[in-house]
Amino acid sequence: MFDNQNDEEENSNFHLPKMKFSKDELKTIGSLFKKRFTTISKTVVTNRIWLKSAKSSSCHVLLTFPKNTSYDTIFTIMDRILKAGLIVNVKQHKTSSTVGFYITASYERLLQGAEDLEIKKIIKTNYGGGIKEFIFDEQEFYENIENEDLFLTTQERQSIIYDILYQIRCDNNDEQIIVNDKKVPNGRRLIFWCQKYKIISQILPIHDQDDLKELRKNWVFSLFSNQPLDKVCKYFGIKLTLYFAWLGFYTKSLLIPAFLGLAMWLSMGKDEKWDSIFFLVLCSFNLIWSICFNDLWNQRCAELSYKWGTLDMKENLLQDPRPMFKGEYKLNKVNNKLEPHYPEYKRALFRYLITFPTLLAVTGLTIAIMLKMFDLQEFFNHATTNKLLPELMGLTNFIPKMIYANIISFLNSVYKRMCTWLNDKENYREQTTHENHLIVKIVLFQFINSYLSLFYIAFYLQDVGLLKEQLFAIFITRQLTGNIKEAIFPYIFENLKQIKKIDRVAKDEKLDIKPDQELIDNVQRLQRYATKFLEQSSNLNTEKADNYQEEEIPSELSQPEVESLMPNYPDTFGDYLEMVMQYGLMVFFAPAFPLAALFTLFNNFIEIRTDAFKMCFLYQRPFGQIVSNIGRWQDVIETFSILGIIVNCGLLITFGVIQKLLPSVTFYESVAIVIVVEHVFLGFYKVLNYSLPKLPRxxxxxxxxxxxxxxxxxxxxxxxxxxxxxxxxxx
Amino acid sequence: MFDNQNDEEENSNFHLPKMKFSKDELKTIGSLFKKRFTTISKTVVTNRIWLKSAKSSSCHVLLTFPKNTSYDTIFTIMDRILKAGLIVNVKQHKTSSTVGFYITASYERLLQGAEDLEIKKIIKTNYGGGIKEFIFDEQEFYENIENEDLFLTTQERQSIIYDILYQIRCDNNDEQIIVNDKKVPNGRRLIFWCQKYKIISQILPIHDQDDLKELRKNWVFSLFSNQPLDKVCKYFGIKLTLYFAWLGFYTKSLLIPAFLGLAMWLSMGKDEKWDSIFFLVLCSFNLIWSICFNDLWNQRCAELSYKWGTLDMKENLLQDPRPMFKGEYKLNKVNNKLEPHYPEYKRALFRYLITFPTLLAVTGLTIAIMLKMFDLQEFFNHATTNKLLPELMGLTNFIPKMIYANIISFLNSVYKRMCTWLNDKENYREQTTHENHLIVKIVLFQFINSYLSLFYIAFYLQDVGLLKEQLFAIFITRQLTGNIKEAIFPYIFENLKQIKKIDRVAKDEKLDIKPDQELIDNVQRLQRYATKFLEQSSNLNTEKADNYQEEEIPSELSQPEVESLMPNYPDTFGDYLEMVMQYGLMVFFAPAFPLAALFTLFNNFIEIRTDAFKMCFLYQRPFGQIVSNIGRWQDVIETFSILGIIVNCGLLITFGVIQKLLPSVTFYESVAIVIVVEHVFLGFYKVLNYSLPKLPRxxxxxxxxxxxxxxxxxxxxxxxxxxxxxxxxxx
CATH class of the missing domain: 1.20.5 (Single alpha-helices involved in coiled-coils or other helix-helix interfaces)
Known part of the structure; x- marks a missing residue:
């Protein structure tokens, strides 16, 4: 529903926003580091700047324009927003010399929007109780309707405002909005079009300081208490909360395999026969654990989404199509709304004739390149150990690795772009369907990227020692550095960026450099129009509209302005991908490295809080999104569980487990035994998966x-x- | 919904009713054969007897009592049936010297019952059209309500009457009904209890001669036209019709593999390399065909059940529990009806602690016995060929086969009884769930029973010649004789039985042996009471109640009486089982025997009509049952398709296909290749199955x-x- 990103910016969906610093900026950062050793204390200062910034309970959503947007364009957009019934405060943004719309709405308008969004609310007990979609005309029946602050959460208000903005459609009067000599097409969604052509640079919901403070205390820094999921859900919406719920559940579920793995590890290495038995026990346990984990999570997920009112999701065709969905406008036969239609056969043709072959070709190419690189590495290793090459301080060993890393990173970015483009072309109607198909495509590549080298070592080289070494490195080094890379570094860098910008404003003020007078005039003209519009249309809340007029304290930045400088949260996609790939690593290789579960447990224990930290400190607040489960990720996890059985059985052969247990058996017979074991395990998985209940009674x-x-x-x-x-x- | 069978008679659900003739009877049959060479013409005569029999458009359901049921018991039951609003005619059955209730109902009572059964009917177009559940108080809105004959089909009338009978509950006044010194428990379903304790011997719906005639002409004997599924559905109900729809769809789908198989077979045997390629092609084709077949059938099935108004089935908890469902009476939280409750954990405990281990033990035992028998056979074969044993006219070879057949048949019957007992103990709430669980249990054993010897030959003996021989024998001999065994023989035997009984009546009449005078008196007393009851309760349709009083022509049997002599149709279970096992045979072994599909096609082409023949000539009419798909059979078929991939890959090794294609490859390498191929095929199956649409748009x-x-x-x-x-x- 909330396509924050437009299709030109697809990349930012998958990795952290790139932080490109110009040379001058790098110098500044360097000097900042040199001048002050107390960088950390400085970041805390920035944080304090934000907290101190002007309270803006009446600003829910901030809309910013890029530099040099023409006055006429801004005016037209403001006019349309005002006519949609929203309240706009215009403010000059000093850090970026642009204009920001501080958008809010009257309670009445919010309630109207709540009906459109079909937000579920509690019915007063004397009218029967229960949870029902809000209906404006029947508001008297809803609990807490009288209390403006209690009835709608800030997250709901922001979603409503976003929805109102999103519903605005271009008409013939919007002649002022011209981009690249193209006028806004009639009937298209104004905001969406403007975002696409970068006439609007950002639309972001604003943090609520009190709630955020509480979340920071009870969520981010309460390492040993349960996550306050209800509060997180209320503040960030269900999609994000389900990620954290899943992560928490996964982490807790790891306790048993971690303990078992530790016990096995401690008692290993004494007797080959016992080691083999441990190996078999771990394989079997792996299987049963993964089935139970998935089944119990499905039940837990249903409980959560029932509690949060999304289990009873509408069928696909009853949902609104996503904004990017293209097609001929026709009546939806289900609910008689006019909306785009796209024939299924076109999608199918594209998928099977273009997407499938392309992705297969690229993954095939990737595999080929990777295998070649492994060969090259082998060759260099061989050459080094036999001293056939001059040893340039170990560089010979390092060269193929470097080449490999670069190629993979290049292929990765090409592949991601391609996937997103192909997925957009496949043109799915619903946001969830769209995301689900993207997940499958991306995971395909990541699977190869993450596991191929390990599979190569395990099944081609059959080098048990090297495999264990690699696993040790991955589980310890990569996981621990991951959290630092993901949360701590970006936090420091982003704060540095903010410091720089704020410093510049402060410097400008010290030097008494007045900002662009034209901009100030424009802001005042716009604000005057907005105030007048409000006064004319109603006598409601005009004092609120003047809020920002009054507090013109130049040295203090408004909270929304500070937030607009923060990076945009790029969806749960990347977080899930990381965790799912880690899950795969564990179910594939746990028997080969019994401590895997323990290290994963330890990592996830920290991961929960660093991810929470990211949400509460690093990123802009995201709009809440409505989902009823973790979507295709669940399928990916279950597929990994099945693949886990196959990989585990492969490891049985590599490690020669059967032959150690039954020394009289030939290699060929041991392979036959493993194949039978594999099929029995797969059958057992099917049967269990089939007979376990999918939902709690x-x-x-x-x-x-x-x-x-x-x-x-x-x-x-x-x-x-x-x-x-x-x-x-x-x- | 219609538990025709009570739990003591579970067997008759799975095979044809056993026809045990006493020695005297066998003599009679023998003499009949000897005396008249024109047996066939005689069976046609019986058939004519039936057609000539008194028309009984007003008798929908026949209820018969066993010999020697006390007058008081019959009277009590009749009284309760009359009080439920049904019309009863009592008639003496000459062939069995018992009493039959000829039950019908007034149009009004039928319509009331239609509301209870939630039968869907068409709304008049001026009231908006569409199909809706019938509501008695709103009958004016339904199409054709004015036309008694058009509005309800005979099948619907019979279902309604059955439902009314079924709803009658025992009360304290039913003191006359005593079995084994046990009084009818208060509150239990009277009819169900009486059937269980054999106080009522049969409840059967009566054929409609006009419709039946048409079905015989357009369905049974129209070999080359499409099945008139709509008419079959109207007459026999959806469950049975879906079986025939599936069978027809399956048969048509076989056209392509049959053609391909024939082409391969014709061009085989010239070059080993090409044979191997054909083998591979057949394996791959097998896979793709089975996926397409299942997917398209799912779509077709949805279309049919949509057309027949059952696609939109109620969720399990909204359905009425099956009559045999036991438990504490509590309120159903969903629809606030009082009904039995049985805790899920008890069922789960029973299933996992008793059912699972028992079935595994028995199947394990069966496998062990079968393998031992194969060994024994081997031993005898060896002994015979080496002339170590005296050759008693080839008997030595025959002995183990005979022992084997007897053991298997014994195990089979034990296993079936056990499954039914276990399944009853698991106590499922809904009829469909109950059947689905039974299907899985029975199929498990049948799988071993049907395929183990072939697997033994293919994978243990690895005897390609013997395998082909066996497949040839199975596909040709067994399939063709199957139809004769299934339809033609029983038809002749049943007709002989009828002839015998009718002959006896005729003889008695000739000899002027009057039937039991007490019985005649009782019948008259009962009939008088019924007539009086009807007259008192209303002035409606009394002439109908007298129908059977009038036409007391002794030498002519009523149609219902003739039908009561026919065997009871034992549900679609056996028919599905046969076809599913045949499907398995085809997907498992088609590459080894390319003509498999052709023979299967040919067999099914006949099977459709012989099964239709059974329904229209051999069996009593069954009550219609409501389902929305073919249930767990679909899962069984899909599982067989997956197993087919594995078995096919196994055959690749047995037949040495890889080594013939790539002579440089060692045996171990060819096994590795096959394993990889298998996993790729399995993965491909998963992916295709996942991405194909489950329902038509x-x-x-x-x-x-x-x-x-x-x-x-x-x-x-x-x-x-x-x-x-x-x-x-x-x-």
Missing amino acids: WIIVAKSRLEYRRREALRTLEMNEMHNIKCSSNN | WIIVAKSRLEYRRREALRTLEMNEMHNIKCSSNN
């Missing part, structure tokens, strides 16, 4: 009950209708 | 639309309710 009852009431309601309604027809035809 | 739209309207209806209704609460609290 009480949720099945609750769903059936709702279904029953819907059926009965339609029956009653239709009978009434027929009676009406009869009465009218009788009269 | 238009059905998704229709389902979503219904869902949307239900949601909207509940919303409207709830808002109205809240307004009502508000109004009443204001006043």
Whole structure:
């Protein structure tokens, strides 16, 4: 629903926003480091700047324009926003010399929007209780409707405002908005079009300081307590919270394999036969654990989404299409709304004739290149150990690795771009379907990228020692540095960037360099228009509209302005990808490296808090998104569990487990035994997966009950209708 | 919903009713054969007897009692049936010297019952059209309601009457019904209890001669035209029709593999290399064909069940529990009906602690016995060829086969009894769930029974010649004789049985042996009571009640009486089992025997008509049952498709296909190649199965639309309710 990114910026969905510093900037950063050793204390200062910034309970969403946007364009957009019933405060942004719209809405307008978004709210107990979609005309029935602050959470308000903005459509009067000599097409979504052509640079929801403070205390820094998921959900929305819920559940589930793995590791190395038995035990345990983990998570997930009111998601065709969905405008036969239609066969043709072959070709190429690089590495290793090459301080060993890393990183970025482009071309109607298909495509490549070298070592070189070494390196080094790379470094860099910008403003003020007078004039003209518009349309809340007029304290930056300098949170995609790949690593190689689960547990224990840290310190607040489960990631995890069985059985051969246990068996017979074991395990997985319940009993009852009431309601309604027809035809 | 069988008679669900003739009977049959060479013409005569028999459009369901049931018991039951609003005619059955209730109901009572059964009917176009559950109070809105004969099909009438009978509950007044000194327990379903304790011997719906005639002509004997599925569905109900629809679809789908197989077979045997390539082609084709077949059938099945109004089945908890479901009576939280409850954990405990181990033990034992028998056979074969044993006219070779067949048949019957008992103990709530679990259990054994010897030959003996020989024998001999065994023989035997009984009646009449005078008196007393009851309760249709009083022509048997002599149709279970096992045979061994598909096609082409023949000539008419798909059979078929890949890959090794294609490859390497091929095929199956659409687009739209309207209806209704609460609290 919230396509923050437009299709030209697809990349930012998958990795951290790139921080490119110009040479001058790098110098500045360097000097900052040199001048002050107390960088950390400085970042805390920035943080304090933000906290001190002007409270803006009335600003929910900030909309910023890029530098040099023409006054007419800004005016037209503001006019349309005002006409949509929102309240706009215009403010000059000193750090970037642009204009920012501080958008909020009256309670009434928010409630109207809540109906459009079908936000579920509690019914007063004397009217029967329960949770129902909000209906504006029937507001009296809802709990807490009288209390403006209690009824809608800040996250809901922001979603409503975003939805109102998103609903604005271009019309013929928007002639002022011209980009590259192209006028806004009639009927298109104004905001979306403007974002696409970079007339609007950012739309971001603003943090609520009180709630954020609480989350920082009880979530980020409460290392040993349960995550306050309800509060997180209320503040960040369900999609993000389900990620953290999954991560927490995964981490807790790791306790048992971690303990078992540790016990095995401690008692290993004494007797080859026992080692082999441990290996077999770990393989079997792996299988049972992964089935239980997935089944229990499915149940937990259903419980959470039931609690948060999204389990009963509408069927795909009842959902609104995503903004990027293209097609001929036709009536949706289901709910009679006019919306784009795209024929299924075109999508299928594209998918099977273009996407499939392309991705297969690229992954095939990648595999080929990687295998060649491994060969090269082998060659160099061989040459080095036999002293056939001059030893340039170990460089000979390092060269192929460097080449390899660069090629992979290049292929990775090409592949990601390609996937996103192909997925956009496949043109899925719903946001979830779109994301699900993207997940599958990206995971395909990441799978090869992450595991091919390990598979190569395990099954081609069959080098047990090297495999263990590699696993040790991955589980310890990579995981621990990962958190630092992901959260601590960006935090420091981003703070440095902010410091720089704020410093510049301060310097400008010290030097008494006045900002662009034209800009100031424009801001005042726009603000005057907005105030007048509000006064004319109603007598409501005009004092709020003046909020920002009053507090013109030049040396203090507004909280929204500070937040607009922070990086945009690039969706849960990257976080899931990291965790899923780690899950794969564990189910594939745990028997070969019994400590895998323990290290993973330890890493995830920290990961939860660093990811929470990212949300509460590093990034802009994201818009809340509605989902009912973790989507295709669940399928990926389950597929990894199945592949885990196959890989584990492969390891049985590599490690010669069967032959150690049954020395009389030939190699060929041991392979036959492993193949039988594999098929039995796979069959067992199927059977267990099939016979375990997918939903907790009480949720099945609750769903059936709702279904029953819907059926009965339609029956009653239709009978009434027929009676009406009869009465009218009788009269 | 229609548990025709009670739990003591579980066997008859799975095979044809056993035809045990006493010695005297066998003599009679023998003499009949000897005396008249024109047996066939005689069976046609019986058939004519039936057609000539008194027309009974007013008798829908026949209920018969066993010999020697006391008058009081019969009277009590009749009284309860009359009080339930049904019309009963009592008639003496000459062939079995018992009493038969000829049950029908007034149109009004049928319509009331139609509401209880939630039968879907068409709404008049001027009231909006569409199909909706029938509601008695709103009958004016339904199409054809004025036309008694058009509105309800005979199948629907019979289902309604069965449902009314089934709803009758025992009360304290039923003191006359005593079995083994046990009184009818209060509150239990009378009819169900009586069937269980054999106080009622049969409840059967009666054929409609006109419709049956048409079906015989257009279905059974129209070998080359499409099956008239709509008419079959109208007459026999959806469950049975879906079986025939599936069988027809399967047969048509076989055309392509049959053609391909024939082409391969014709061009085989010239060059070993080409044979191996054909083998590979058949394996791959097998895979793709089975995926397409299953996917397309799923779509077709959805279309059919949409057309016949069952796609939109209620969730399990909204369905009525099956009659045999036991448990504590509690309120169903979903629809607030009082019904038995059985805790899930008890079922799970039973399943995992008792069912699973028991079945595994028995199947394990069976496998062990079968393998031992194969060994024994080997030993005898060896002994015979080496002339170590005296050759008793080839008997030495025959002995182990005979022992084997007897053991298997014994194990089979033990296993079936055990499965049914275990499944009953697991106590599933819904009829479909119950059947689905039974299917899985039975298939497990049948799988071993049907395929183990072939697997033994293919993978243990690795005897390609013997395998081909066996497949040839199975596909040609067994399949063709199967149809004769299944339909033609039983038809002749059943007709002989009928002839015998009818002959005896005729003889008695000739000899002027009057039937039991007490019985005649009882029948008259009962009939008088029934007539009086009807006259008292209403002035409706009394002439109908007298129908059978009038036509007391002794030498002519009533149609219902003739039908009561026919065997009971033992559900679709056996038919599906046969076809599914045949499907497995084909997907497992088609590459080894390219003509498999052709012979299967030919067999099924006949099978459709012999099965139809069974329904229209051999068996009693069954009650219609409502399902939305072929249930767990679909899963069994899909599992067989997956197993097919594994078996096919195994055959690649047995037949040495890889080594023939790549002579430089060692045996070990060829095994490795096959394993890789297998995994690629399995992965490919998964991917294709995952990405193919499960339902046709238009059905998704229709389902979503219904869902949307239900949601909207509940919303409207709830808002109205809240307004009502508000109004009443204001006043």
